[in-house]
Amino acid sequence: MDFEWIKIPYALLTLFIVVNFGMLLGAFIQKIGARVGRRHGIPIWQNYADLIKNFGLRTSITHGVMFYLGPVFRLTGGIGLLLFVPTIYGSEMFSNLSFSGDLILALYFVFFGTLGMALGAGESGHPHAAIGISRGLSQVSMAELPFALAVFAVALQYQTLSVTDIVAAQQGGIANWTLFTNPVAVAAAMLGFLGSMMRPPFDVVIAPQEIPIGPPTEYHSSYLALMQTNRAIFPIAKIVIYMNLFFGGAASWPVFFLKVFLIYMVSVIVGVVFPRFRVEQSIRWFLVWAVPLGVLSIVLV
Amino acid sequence: MKPELLKRMVKGPDGVEFEVEPMRDYYCDAPPTVQHGAYIKIVEDFFNWARAESLWILGFGTGCGAIEMRPLMTPRFDAYRYGIQWRPTPRQANLLVISGYLSTKTLKRAIRAYEQMQSPKYVVGLGSCTINGGMYWDSYNTIKCLDQYMPVDLYITGCMPRPEALLAGFEDLKKLIRAGKAEGANQYAERFDWYKANQKQVIHDWDMPDYNW
Amino acid sequence: MHALYDRLKALFPLGELTEQRANLAFATLPVEYLRPALLHLRDQEGYTHLVLLTAVDWLEDGQENCQFQLTYLLNNRAENLDIGLRVMLPREGTTMASIHDLWPTAATYQRELREMFGIDFPDSPGVYEEFILEGWNDIPPYRRDFDTLKYANDSYAQRAGRETRDPETHMKEQLYPGKS
Numbered sequence: 001m002d003f004e005w006i007k008i009p010y011a012l013l014t015l016f017i018v019v020n021f022g023m024l025l026g027a028f029i030q031k032i033g034a035r036v037g038r039r040h041g042i043p044i045w046q047n048y049a050d051l052i053k054n055f056g057l058r059t060s061i062t063h064g065v066m067f068y069l070g071p072v073f074r075l076t077g078g079i080g081l082l083l084f085v086p087t088i089y090g091s092e093m094f095s096n097l098s099f100s101g102d103l104i105l106a107l108y109f110v111f112f113g114t115l116g117m118a119l120g121a122g123e124s125g126h127p128h129a130a131i132g133i134s135r136g137l138s139q140v141s142m143a144e145l146p147f148a149l150a151v152f153a154v155a156l157q158y159q160t161l162s163v164t165d166i167v168a169a170q171q172g173g174i175a176n177w178t179l180f181t182n183p184v185a186v187a188a189a190m191l192g193f194l195g196s197m198m199r200p201p202f203d204v205v206i207a208p209q210e211i212p213i214g215p216p217t218e219y220h221s222s223y224l225a226l227m228q229t230n231r232a233i234f235p236i237a238k239i240v241i242y243m244n245l246f247f248g249g250a251a252s253w254p255v256f257f258l259k260v261f262l263i264y265m266v267s268v269i270v271g272v273v274f275p276r277f278r279v280e281q282s283i284r285w286f287l288v289w290a291v292p293l294g295v296l297s298i299v300l301v
Numbered sequence: 302m303k304p305e306l307l308k309r310m311v312k313g314p315d316g317v318e319f320e321v322e323p324m325r326d327y328y329c330d331a332p333p334t335v336q337h338g339a340y341i342k343i344v345e346d347f348f349n350w351a352r353a354e355s356l357w358i359l360g361f362g363t364g365c366g367a368i369e370m371r372p373l374m375t376p377r378f379d380a381y382r383y384g385i386q387w388r389p390t391p392r393q394a395n396l397l398v399i400s401g402y403l404s405t406k407t408l409k410r411a412i413r414a415y416e417q418m419q420s421p422k423y424v425v426g427l428g429s430c431t432i433n434g435g436m437y438w439d440s441y442n443t444i445k446c447l448d449q450y451m452p453v454d455l456y457i458t459g460c461m462p463r464p465e466a467l468l469a470g471f472e473d474l475k476k477l478i479r480a481g482k483a484e485g486a487n488q489y490a491e492r493f494d495w496y497k498a499n500q501k502q503v504i505h506d507w508d509m510p511d512y513n514w
Numbered sequence: 515m516h517a518l519y520d521r522l523k524a525l526f527p528l529g530e531l532t533e534q535r536a537n538l539a540f541a542t543l544p545v546e547y548l549r550p551a552l553l554h555l556r557d558q559e560g561y562t563h564l565v566l567l568t569a570v571d572w573l574e575d576g577q578e579n580c581q582f583q584l585t586y587l588l589n590n591r592a593e594n595l596d597i598g599l600r601v602m603l604p605r606e607g608t609t610m611a612s613i614h615d616l617w618p619t620a621a622t623y624q625r626e627l628r629e630m631f632g633i634d635f636p637d638s639p640g641v642y643e644e645f646i647l648e649g650w651n652d653i654p655p656y657r658r659d660f661d662t663l664k665y666a667n668d669s670y671a672q673r674a675g676r677e678t679r680d681p682e683t684h685m686k687e688q689l690y691p692g693k694s
Contacts, residue, residue: 034379037376039379041379041381041382042386043354043384046384048351050351052351052355053352057419058337058419058421059419060419217390218390219393220392406646433672433673433675433676434666434672438672439662439663439666441662441665442646442647445671446670446671449671499671502669503669503670504648505648505650507649
């Protein structure tokens with residue numbers, strides 16, 4: 001297979017669109033959350049100001065090599081997840097590096113960032129970071145389980161491990177979406193989705209009022225800016241996977257924006273309605289509600 | 302000095318003995334240095350705009366004034382729309398609000414929090430207690446003049462100032478930052494010895510290194 | 515409260531009863547009867563809660579009976595009654611028996627009293643640890659012979675230009691100039 005160099009600027013363009021969309025969407029979602037609390041909320045450009053501010057800080061402190069690499073790994077997780085799945089179905093420009101086994105790689109990348117974060121936060125030596133990361137890892141692993149089960153169910157259903165093929169199988173009408181052909185798997189995956197979006201009720205890990213802010217306790221200036229960039233990319237990348245697997249993918253950017261927003265809103269609506277779970281409560285919740293659904297979806301297929 | 306701060310041998314959970322010296326191990330003794338901004342003026346102005354629009358306050362209340370900070374998060378005052386947010390860790394914060402009277406015991410913690418913040422950083426003194434001691438002017442245990450111990454960019458008068466006054470004060474601070482006049486961190490680095498001497502004069506059990514980054 | 519006072523009076527040499535409210539009263543008794551009285555109140559009369567333990571410095575009463583007063587305030591939750599037992603102690607070299615074995619919370623009060631008044635409670639756990647003041651280098655600050663203004667002026671830099679006004683006359687002049 002010969003590599004087409006034109007893919008690199010295409011990939012960068014995808015990344016550029018997604019970063020900006022992620023920043024604006026993040027602020028917009030926060031505004032929606034604020035309106036629920038009858039506040040005005042942050043300005044829509046707030047995330048840009050925060051990002052520039054953090055890049056513009058004049059001093060920064062390191063705690064060692066892994067401390068540098070933590071945010072880098074995290075960002076790699078987000079970008080890798082985004083680039084190895086087709087962002088826009090059927091578009092040569094925005095299919096990026098998708099290949100026939102990309103589903104497995106995507107599953108790995110979902111977890112990659114958290115692992116990198118664990119190494120970096122561990123190096124910072126702050127006890128809050130260590131506690132936060134152990135809580136975060138246990139919760140994310142638990143949320144990942146129903147998602148992985150649902151993904152296997154979908155892969156069995158379509159007899160392929162390529163995201164592009166799965167999207168292709170769902171074309172031709174809304175009734176062909178996995179949402180309707182395999183609702184149990186989608187239900188299990190959406191419950192897992194709630195857990196991995198780091199929004200209430202499953203955001204105890206990074207909540208400022210808890211063990212202060214959890215894993216990123218020691219992170220500041222440029223390190224934090226990298227992680228903020230990832231906070232913009234990662235939810236979008238994750239939603240892209242969900243969109244491709246369960247909601248028919250997107251064939252153009254407007255459809256993409258709309259679908260991503262609507263899928264994001266699922267976790268937002270749940271988040272503003274329900275209070276926060278503690279870690280052991282959320283793990284129990286996933287075990288009782290989400291995992292059996294995932295098992296059931298595999299059995300049904 | 303407290304026994305847990307002394308240099309001693311410790312046996313780890315894996316049975317290996319090693320030496321710890323808490324005064325050295327977790328801190329840095331290098332004094333702060335003056336940090337200049339970007340060389341190109343327009344870049345520095347751009348950064349200053351971002352700094353002004355993104356004030357991250359350290360969630361650290363020192364006195365009764367802390368109670369006036371909380372309403373700023375509520376729907377009635379909603380400071381978030383001005384780009385003001387609260388961060389729970391000094392590493393990520395760049396605005397330290399000394400909210401009211403500051404006892405010498407708290408001063409010690411405030412200095413450590415301030416020194417752990419990253420430059421450029423700002424200090425706002427809230428209420429008359431930080432200006433001249435306020436109603437605690439003859440107290441045996443509170444400092445009277447905050448700018449003797451850390452560089453203050455802005456004072457907000459009142460006992461207590463209402464949340465509206467705080468919002469107005471933060472808007473004034475933004476103007477200072479945009480004009481490039483809020484260089485408290487550099488002022489602290491330049492007059493480091495003077496600040497340290499003042500701090501040590503009131504903190505009698507100085508059991509930390511001179512600089513804690 | 516009077517019924518309780520009469521029952522106690524039969525057992526301990528109590529001073530006269532000072533009634534602040536219908537459900538709050540104070541009585542003084544000699545130091546050696548304090549512990550039995552507290553035990554009696556706690557176990558027999560239902561005063562199970564130690565509300566506070568505090569001290570007053572009666573420096574102005576004159577040299578000969580110049581003393582500290584300790585107040586042990588107890589609460590009867592079921593009947594909503596409070597009784598305060600007072601003991602008088604000499605002001606110099608003050609030592610008092612600890613009651614942390616009756617109420618564990620008393621240890622904290624005793625630690626504070628040692629720091630703020632210099633009253634020693636030898637058996638109380640952690641009583642010699644610093645409580646609020648760190649690195650204090652003068653006589654305990656709540657003793658009445660401690661000059662807090664002088665200490666503040668000596669220790670802390672004061673900002674020049676501080677004025678003190680009477681709030682009433684000042685506000686009159688502000689609001690109705692020329693009329694006062």
